[in-house]
Amino acid sequence: MSDAVVTLADGAGGKASRRLVEGLFVEELRNPLLEPLEDAAVVAANGARIALTTDSYVVRPLRFPGGDIGELAVNGTVNDLAVSGAAPLALTAGFVIEEGFPRDELRALVASMAAAARAAGVAVAAGDTKVVERGAADGLYVTTAGIGLLDLRAVLGVDRVRAGDRLLLSGGIAEHGIAVMLARGNLALEVDVESDTAPLNGLAAELCSLGPELRWMRDPTRGGLATTLNELAAGAGLTVAFDEEAVPVREQVRAACEVLGIDPLTVANEGKLVAVVSAAAADEALAVVRAHPLGRDAALIGRLREDTEPLVLAQTPFGTRIVDMLVGDPLPRIC
């Protein structure tokens, strides 16, 4: 594919996305609020520290086992605030709708959005609607933005991660991406997998109670856990070593990944959280997360260490392998 045009891989959340963001968006928009490239920016407002984030949603199909674009658009933005250590205050939603879209379907998706917002304890405070001609969009696209108030108990940042810190994962991976793939119906797999879409603000707030022992959080969405861990390694300048067998993957998800020839580490999640905590607080962190309904399958999966170059290394029964970021886009329009 020519480098002169934008490709599907540029939107997949992996290497090409990173290049597009760093080489084009950051270069042109350059400013100190944007440049940390965390899931949310932090803006000072009259003494308050406000987290600010946005995500566009183009998932296809609009409904899939376990969720729909409305629920996803709320939870995704709530989660970007949550892993930044912020309590969500309010969301906005911008809709681009294709002419001819059924009104009942639109109402149902907005109702789903409202239910997700209630579940997360946040309101959709402002919105906008644009309609484009038939053929100029694929049904409906939603862009949500959100603001949150930073939790002052925790000070999070990849620069706070230290060698010896531990890696905690809140539950099984790859469920969202596989659910959406299966919903497209072009696979004859007899498995029952639902998206894990869920609001992580409650769970994240529990982790913030660890104070400075909590270093960093992220939700491994597009590009999956592999991409998130590579961003962690690069940002911290440390090697991330984890035990692949300790990473929870539901049996049916694993089976679907095998049939599809996809590594579950590269598949999107929409209700999982990765945290780095100090070694001293690791057991307490695990207990805190396991006590939450969204963290029952949580596990300590690895640790950070000094190395000649920062890599992501998976320990397997057959030895150690280097885990790269997602390259290309095996699953376009997953969120």
Next chain:
Amino acid sequence: MSDAVVTLADGAGGKASRRLVEGLFVEELRNPLLEPLEDAAVVAANGARIALTTDSYVVRPLRFPGGDIGELAVNGTVNDLAVSGAAPLALTAGFVIEEGFPRDELRALVASMAAAARAAGVAVAAGDTKVVERGAADGLYVTTAGIGLLDLRAVLGVDRVRAGDRLLLSGGIAEHGIAVMLARGNLALEVDVESDTAPLNGLAAELCSLGPELRWMRDPTRGGLATTLNELAAGAGLTVAFDEEAVPVREQVRAACEVLGIDPLTVANEGKLVAVVSAAAADEALAVVRAHPLGRDAALIGRLREDTEPLVLAQTPFGTRIVDMLVGDPLPRIC
């Protein structure tokens, strides 16, 4: 057109849009932050009062005389904050890009966004990019959201508008809509009209210096001045009576509207502001606005009064006519 599906008119900013917003979005999302339906919601954050807004941009073509989608997306969101009486703090931008979109063109539009943000004194602090397949979008859609800090000198609201108050317009109308129409190139008009896209935060801040004498501000975008004045009349429960000859319209814009058979009152603006001020402060307000580069052609165009039912009435050389909101969509995808 069937009522069962979304139509282009639903996105035009006029009557159908109002029905869609009130009958579907507000009904489903119902919450006290959203329900005032002003250009921005107000959220309390640790003592600070934060204005929050969003807009999606689907303008076609992406470039037009006087601007492009990048500049428009920044100015539009800055202006929604400005007319809410808030100083913009930061913006977010979500991009939905069609596969195959030229990278150079994307870079140029993002650079234009950056320049507009600098001109408005605000940063694009967070962003997101999604790529959809060829044919699933028309080049590029942008959704911006913005937060601002409320100017405590002014307390704005349609409920603060009183009979006897005066109506101030910051300059000539219909320039943006006509410029975009002409850029589509399917009209053989020999006129030279540029979009008025501009950031109104400086001008709005000047007006806020009037304190409580300033009652309400709005930027008449989609649906034009006619729609904004109808929203004012309905919200205030008062008749808006204005002198149609006092409304500035550039000669070439008026000529284009005549050829197209369009009322300039219904055409979108992207750098104009309507304000309601007390009668006592009207002359001072006019002087303040005229002293600003974006308000040189400002005029006091009318006043509010009690009436049996709230209407928008235009005084013309031939008598008085009722001005309705925009009905239908003569100019789809104008912003």
